[in-house]
Amino acid sequence: MRLLYLSLILSSLRIVFVYASSRENLTIKRREEQPSEGQKVSDNIPEIELPPSLTLEEFDKLTSTKLSLIEFYSPYCHHCKSFYPTWEKSYRILKSKYPMLNIDMRQVNCVENGDLCEREVIEFYPNMVLYSPVFDQDGKPTGKSKNIDTFPRTLQKNVDNIIKYLQESVAEYDEGSALPSVSKQMNVDEILRAIGGEIEKPMFVSFWQANQEQWDSVDNGGKLKFSENCADCMRTKNVWDKLSNKVVSISDTGHLMCKDFPKICEKLELHSFKDGKRSPVKYIMFLPKTVGAIRFDYNGEVDVEKMKKWVNKLYVNAAYEVVSARGVTEIMEYTKTLPHEPIPQTYPLKNKVTVLFFYDVDTLTPEDEAILPHMLRTLQDSPFNIQLYKGKHKKILENIQTMGENLINYINYDENEKYEYDKAMEIATTITTLPSIFIFKENSLIPVVYQSFAVEQMRIYEKIEEFIKRNQHPFNGELTPELVPAYFLTKNEDINEMKDSKIVIILLDLSKKDQADQELYKLSLINHEYNFLKKKHYFDQIKKAREIKQEEVEKLQAENAESSKILKTMRKEVPHLFNNDDVIFTFIDKSDKSQSKNFKYVKNWNINLNNYEVGDALVVSRDNRYIWDENLQGMKLKNDPKQLKSVLMSLLLKDGRLPRGLVGSPFGGSLNFMNYIHDFGIWGYGLIFIIIYLIATVSIKFLRKKKYRSQGIIAINNGAFLPKKD
Template sequence: MKLNRLSLLYFTASAVVANNNLMLNVNLAKRSQDLAKREEAEAPLSDSNSDASLEQIELPPTLGKDEFDAVTSKNLVLVEFYSPYCSHCKSFFPTWQKAYRIFKTKFANLNTDMRQVNCIENGDLCERESIEFYPNILLYAPVLDKDGKPTGKSKNIGSFPRTLEKTEANLVSYIQESLADYDSESASMPSASKEMSVDEILKAVSGEITKPIFVSFWQATKKQWNSVDLGGKVRFSDNCIDCLHVKQLWDKLSNKIVSLADSGHFLCSDYPKVCEKLELDSFKDAKRSSPKFIMFLPKDRKAIRFDYDGPVDVAKMKWWVNKLFVNSAYEVVSAKGITEVMEFTKTLRHEPFAQNYPLKSKVTVVFFFDVNAVTPEDEAVLPYMLRTLQKSPFNIQLYKGKHNRILENIQTMGENLISYINYDESEKYEFNEAMQIATSITQVPTIVVLKENSLIPEIYQNFALEQMRKYDEIEKFLERAQYPFIAELTPELVSAYFVDPDYALDIADAKVVIIFVDLDNLKETDEALYRLSLVAHEYNFLKKSYYFNKILEQRASKEEEVEKLKAKNAETLKIMTAMRKQVPHLFNNDDVVFTFINKPTSKNFRYVKGWRIRPDDYDVGDAIVVSKDHRYFWDTDLNNKKLRNEPKQIKSVLMSLLHKDNNMQLKFVGSPYGGLFYFMNYVHDFGIVGYLGFIVVVYALIHISMRLRRRRYRSQGIIGVNNGAFLPKKSNKD
């Protein structure tokens, strides 16, 4: 089969040479080599690759500490840390062995390896690498200097996906994917994307697949696609002028997601009806149409189709695919399992601690349920949650949890919060158990949101069965809770932190606190984020206390009203109506999210559409509070001093805004007015409409003023005539 295909390419090339197209001949020869490599990689193990030949490949010896450092500092290495006493490790050994043999057959000439570490013999090494369970499969790569040369050190750059079954095929796919990501020599690997038939597309659309598949749809024919592959003269049509570039990116991406999803391409020009049914008919008449991308999941994931609408960027698309793959598995985690997927903590130290930048800023969403009472109707909310979280630009992950210790940890976090925010000797707080219950009590199933390095969980308080069926309310809850506790504000995230008030009416009084740091100075940045963490935790506690007291007042008022009705012997219906009167749930009001801008790269914000804050006006250590609708900001404190990243100073500003005491001067984002012309800020706040209204008012005032002046002149003229009657008449001579 391989010989026939290569022969066909040879004869095709000969015919082209006869037409004096030498360049095409060279390209065809290169393409034949790529096809041969691809066929060899995709072919089942037979003949020379038989089981008998595979068994001749022996596993290398396990690594000690020195050998581990030497091997991982030179090549990309997948390492299995195991214990000979671990039953899971023993049952996994044949899989690892077979995967190693297949790997050595397929990738023998590439700079990668598979090795093992016996943690009983090398306890110091496993402790250094923070190995807490077995088998633990981690990926290591050499640390390079700024010139791209090895430094003699290595680092852990990833781990085998938790939700991916540990089979030999998946292990080999993970190595292939890692090679495409980290080894520049593998950039010429043949594309893993396969051309899809109509039947294959229909199976994907209906979820009749066993593995997720990421599909690209092209306004092209098979002839055009193959001519690009073969280096021919025919190219994509004129209305797809960027397709050639996108195809190059797609080929790279296909090799970077092989462990997570299959990849395929579908040619809509050959099958326009199929693409029309998929609502891709924009290809039909578009003057310029780019490829479309859709991820299809197996139907047991409860949601099948997800359209990718982000930029055509390999890193961003891989991140999107990985996020969907992990979240759609709906993995069940225990309280301990949560600590394995994020930096979960129940306590925080009263000192800065070293962090790894850029921050991962993970947010973990847990669908919490009672295993003895949960129903399929309860879990019907999961695909809705999945779609909402997939739209989020943040590092957010979805799990299921059934361990009661998760709720116990929330109680512990609330208690430990008090000691963390008692940093000021002049103002001490006490744990309020009633408030803790009021803000965390819920029926199950419910939704719990945990954030890295935060003692503030978000809980969807479910008081009735139907509340877990209100998907629009759950979507709003997740959109509000999606923000990391503290994360870097980048130009790409501006649209996530700041919302157009015309499209989100429920963001009234929400704020964003921004501090300015220098990520080139990591020690100072750690200290700055520690101070920001203090004020973030303290404000959250004070806000809840403020609204908890309001609720107590409203409840007292309601009880008083009921007692008055009883005293008047009022009708039972009136009394019951008063007793059932809802007390508004206020804890979600006046939300504040906390973030930071890296000052050395802040010039990139000038290119963000709609962004009107000028980072050049601020220095490292400064702070600014901005309304979530990006209309107002505050960069001074109550004493009109420059706002700095100091907990007491920022707290005083936030509490003044919470109480709405009008002690803070309102400033308008992007407005050039101040001093005597401060009133013009209100005009500027309404944009073009404001200025048009201002012009109309000024014109009306001028018009009214001129009319009044004319009336006065007329009145003066009449009086003047009357006064003239008393003057002596001029003689005829005069």
Template sequence: MRFLACILALLWLHATVAAPPGKIADAKDAKDTTVQLPEELTSETFQASVSEKLSLVEFYSPYCGHCKDLAPIWEDAFQASFQEQLSLGIQMRQVNCVESGDLCEKEGINYYPYLRLYAPSVKDGKTVGKHIDTFPRTLSKTMENIKNYLINSVAEFDSDSANLSSASEEIDTDLGMDIVSGNIEEPYFVALFSATNEEYEGSFSDSCLDCIEHRRNWEKLSNLVVTSSKTGHLNCHSNPNLCKKMGFPQLASGSKLLAPRYVMFVPKSAGRIRFDYPNKDITDVSRMKAFVTKLSLNYKYEEVSPYDLQELKVITPQLPESFKEVDFPLDNKLAVVFAYDKKSATPEDKAIMPYILEMVSLLPFNIDLYASSSDLLERIVERETQALVEYVNKDSTFADRSFDRKMFLAASLTLRPTLYIYKANSLTPVVFQTFALEDMRMPDKIRKFVEKNAKPMLGELTPFEVSSYFSKSSRKSEEDRDDKVLITFIDSNNKDELDKILFDMSMAAHQYHLEKQEYFYNDLVTKRGIKDTDVAKLKEENAQSTTIIERMRKEIPHLFDRHNVVFTYIDLKTFPRLADYLGLNIDGKQYVPGDTIVVSKSLSKYWDQNLAGQQLKSTPQELRRVLKHLLDPKTTAEKPKGFRSKLVGSPYHRFLRVFDVVHQYGFFGYLIAFSVLYVGLALVKQYKRLRKNASYNRRGGILGNGVAKAD
């Protein structure tokens, strides 16, 4: 036995010595073991270090088991990326939270290990280190992933990213077939070019429209998403059959000027493999990165607990009494949670997940998709609703409220499976109320719910988000017809003023949410009371059983998801003319921070005055009165003075607003108006002619009244 072991050892030694030197050398060269980890940062050295360069910082505890597991991986990643750190001006550092507990507390570190990215930022004229990103919680902390995350960070946050080589690989037929069939272990984002492999590496032919710019941006994007997804370029002139199989035969023909197309593929375990990027334009790389990142994180339908949601900060135990401690831009993360019962769930229940994944990927907001079997989700909704009541009562102008459990149950009671939407900076989680199993198997119904409710509590309105906040089709939709978008103007340069405006908006948003629930709950109770009275009366009258049962079966609809108001803001520093562009300033006003307008979701009309006829401001009292009046004029005792809607994009002067009634119906409005005018003029003309004929008749016609004239 020993003899056999010696023989095997000699054979292994021979194979090692005879092996190609490149392979052994490559393994050693992957990391530089001669360099040691730098000194740990402390409260005294932290800011000076992270304000100098892009820094990936690990916050750890020496007593943490996960930290001990990460320690050798972190060291390997440091050594493997050491040359890149030197050449790209980045660094990997560590903080021991046992020895520097005050620093970790100041940075809000609540679990270990915690990997954060810091970048130099100018604040009050000084360069400081600012927390700009966090290592993705769904990404395994391997040496390769940590190194790739560094490259991704340089590509996104460093101006020298143009020096990075592309991470995109050339796709051949074999790899392409695996990608298309979903036989892949991680997502692939694919760019399809109307070119050959040789043209992609050199210069493009005339058939590939703007492909030089597309390739430049694509190579930048490939490094931006390297931690989330693999990227590959497919040149359709070299792989025509594969491009045809993907549904783009035109790209393979070269007969037209065609821009590249972009498609995301995920493993078939997601239930759906392919997701087309909806926009052909790649000039805004950040949009495409958001699309790829969301799909890469969400296709796994990660199982989460309430503790995980609290770590993500989408569960809000309480809101701050001031926004001075809240960083701007706001963290507007949302979480859509598929809640199911582990004991009774079936594959059919989860079949809706790919549809929700597509909806989430197309929305321009920071949305994560999860699954959860926790029984505590309902309790979280109740706890946040109670916290909401406490929060709005802090406004002395708001009548004291108490938590109404019956109203809470009417607005949130649901069967499982269902959906919950939790939002950062919000105490208003949203519940998809299901009363039958088939409710969760209706993609159109769920799409409407997600599109309506998966919006930030206080979101910035930019040209990119306009189509997500407004919908022309809502003119015809009874469900969306009464929805509004409230827009407040801010100036992010004025921090003190900004804090007050954001706090006022937050207070007004939560107050309206509660008052709207009260309004619809009272309406529900009243209608149920009428129904009970009618049934009792029918019984007293000894009406037929079928009549009584028919009245009892008549449903009282839950209308809690009507008259929604989404709160947004426009930063005058960034988009000073956006309101004018959208037709929300037909009077040519000079909007200033704090000014507010309420716009119909159909983008057809808006209100920019309070009930006294003055410019509407962002104070909770004014917004509360206006929104309640728009909900139901009967709810406001104050009689409006000069409060009226204005037509979006009206071409008429304010003294000619009567013509807005015609203008809002476009061509048909003017056609009907001219038809009415034409008919009116014709009737007047006919009337005059009839009067003239009558006058002639009274005089006896053309020859007079028939009396002989004297000689």
């Protein structure tokens, strides 16, 4: 036994010695390792030695005073050693060719500084993270720093992209920087290659009602002349110049003068703005033809941040990146379980929605993937933070089942009403052939599955587009004036398809963070519970329909009916209706007075938010026509899971217990019956006027007749009267 203990001690000492030696040797080897082919440091770059790895104290001091790109690595990581020459060359180029950029590049060895890497939640290597100093309200440094960005997942880690990312970061986060525009003047060959998709990198191009001479005059201090109607052109150019630096790592930018190349602009159907009555500038993003879709027009507001967000969204989604089950957790707040307590949130919420094209590698065909460019266009038109990825790992399917099982535990908050997991219902609502589409939403246990049961169903773009639009909304998203058109329906055909869908709106005060977290927790509970109960309601209907069908078959068999009649009854389809009575859950921030005021100017918005306070809840039809703001007891509806459940289930079952109000109607209380008249608009009031007129006319004639009778006279033709005879 003693020999065994001695052997274990010697083995442990040997491991410690080997670890210490290998750490030192591998660190030295990482420094001395030769660059791989294509990454050899150029001779014209000065031999600048890399600074040593940061300690915890040095890290906090640097990142709290200067914009910094930090590489977290491990000397035992093969990818880190392969990446080292790229990092070294990028550092030398930054220091020698871009000294004006107020940004630093440093490294952290996560073996030597494990506590620091654990504090910064570094889960993989190499990991490049961007840090910025934190300033107070007066713009003075607080001595603290914050993680503001990570190197884009879909961007190849090479020298050129790292340098561009550094430029982009300075343009984005260093307000004191004044970087020159990197937008390139396009010539005929370059624009034709972009139009044909013969490019390797996305190209964002602006088309101007000007010529090159006018453009150059601006850069030389002159004035750019577009048309007399363009009073905002100089601001537009400043926006474009700033934007070019803020997207430099993911997209090239260029500009083309339509007065120099009128034929090109006409072929692109840009002649519509030649009179200057519309926007003087048009923006088009061109993608490589390998994406499957080349041209995307930007029609939004001319704003640096909004345009940058649009470009970044298109770049990420067009990559069609394949993510694993773990990868889903890296791109969003994906969860398989939720706690029975409020989740601390950071406002405004990111509210990511992930659309996953899920496939089987053994059966996938090019025809299946042809749907991706169509999905890309639908997602790009969505106003929400929605992203497109591909997935093939079977663990994702297992996670969907786990989410369904954990959902039951989450909604069992009421001791008086407990739910049980129904595997048959779970299968009925998630079963599908592959490929298919899954939609995951942050902090939600309810994945949305596009249920296809034949190959052709994944090739009907209109059906998939409808599916995405129906499920594009965040799980508990904020409703702002800009998003009203995305929540409420205006087209008649959409109203007919979703006439029974509703929107639950609660009023929050985001300035009181803890209270807001609590209100969102309650909203999450009813959101999960209603989705479960709705599925159960329709699944029970399916089972009942199947039982009736089986009884009919058995009755026909007992009567010895003809085989054809029995087969016809057996083949009778029982429809799976799970998409009816959808409810979208959202909130409005009452603490933002300007935003509440802006709702008044939204077209078709007739809800007076001044009539409601924080904690109140409203249920509104998707056509923004009907409203329910009282519970079953006639009291003001609150953001309470039990109250909202009773209201929503009453609407689902259509039991008639809830009187509906009319959005924008002046009637209420004892005059609530007038809502039925107000609902028909001018026709309703016209009809009621006619009815009142007829009643009044008949009443007057009746009273006159009664009066004449009492006076002993009778009426004859032409208004003459004769005495009454005995």
